[in-house]
Amino acid sequence: MPEPDDGAPAPVGVGPWPGEPPDDPRYDPELLAHGDRRNVVDRYRYWTVDAIVADLDGRRPPDRRLHVAIENWAHDLNIGSVVRTANAFNVAGVHIVGRRRWNRRGAMVTDRYLHVHHHADAGALTDWAATAGPAGERLPIVGVDNVPGSVPLERRELPARCVLLFGQESSGLTPAAQAACDVVVHITQHGSTRSLNAGAAAAIAMHTWALQHA
Known part of the structure; x- marks a missing residue:
């Protein structure tokens, strides 16, 4: 049986990375360890700010x-x-x-x-x-x-x-x-x-x- 809804808003973003963290320089170790609660699209979850900016620049x-x-x-x-x-x-x-x-x-x-x-x-x-x-x-x-x-x-x-x-x-x-x-x-x-x-x-x-x- 599902738990009753207490009216609290659902948490924004995602929690810590499950399992072994990816070996990719675009990812932020702090976000991987503690979760990413930023207002970003899923494509950029766990990415560093610099990596996001660089990707956005390349898409214009x-x-x-x-x-x-x-x-x-x-x-x-x-x-x-x-x-x-x-x-x-x-x-x-x-x-x-x-x-x-x-x-x-x-x-x-x-x-x-x-x-x-x-x-x-x-x-x-x-x-x-x-x-x-x-x-x-x-x-x-x-x-x-x-x-x-x-x-x-x-x-x-x-x-x-x-x-x-x-x-x-x-x-x-x-x-x-x-x-x-x-x-x-x-x-x-x-x-x-x-x-x-x-x-x-x-x-x-x-x-x-x-x-x-x-």
């Missing part, structure tokens, strides 16, 4: 690479959520524009598996993007905000190699960030709210890119 085709940039002026709580989504879509890099320190709580330590870069302002991001392509070519910057002159995301073919740039939750893209963009797109809405949550908008934009190129 050179001709289809997405970068995500986020303006950080007001310690926006949504930045962590954007970073976590960026990990889910295996972006090539996350770029924090503005304040170097950002609220990592919502990232749920997924930033450990990403390449996170800092740029002092939109101009610095533009300078980086000018030669960031695989052969030193420029990466186009696509802003995401419902500002005058923006075009519907769902009607736009996104570049296979590009940077998606997001603004703050309350104020959106700054004028300097808008000026740095090759194009600004918006997500068409059908309700009464003026704008989407920044984290939700970022998830939709990344998924749109993935539908077209991943």
Whole structure:
């Protein structure tokens, strides 16, 4: 007879490796001995962080690479959520524009598996993007905000190699960030709210890119 359910949540992950541990440098001896409770897919159970990062890097085709940039002026709580989504879509890099320190709580330590870069302002991001392509070519910057002159995301073919740039939750893209963009797109809405949550908008934009190129 099964034991009664006491309402406690099931443990996340896996316990210690059963039997003889594998002789593979990708595996972490501490995790093998004590279990892996991290929020990672089964493919990466017991792997070291460095091994996971290397494998993720190798799974991005050179001709289809997405970068995500986020303006950080007001310690926006949504930045962590954007970073976590960026990990889910295996972006090539996350770029924090503005304040170097950002609220990592919502990232749920997924930033450990990403390449996170800092740029002092939109101009610095533009300078980086000018030669960031695989052969030193420029990466186009696509802003995401419902500002005058923006075009519907769902009607736009996104570049296979590009940077998606997001603004703050309350104020959106700054004028300097808008000026740095090759194009600004918006997500068409059908309700009464003026704008989407920044984290939700970022998830939709990344998924749109993935539908077209991943």
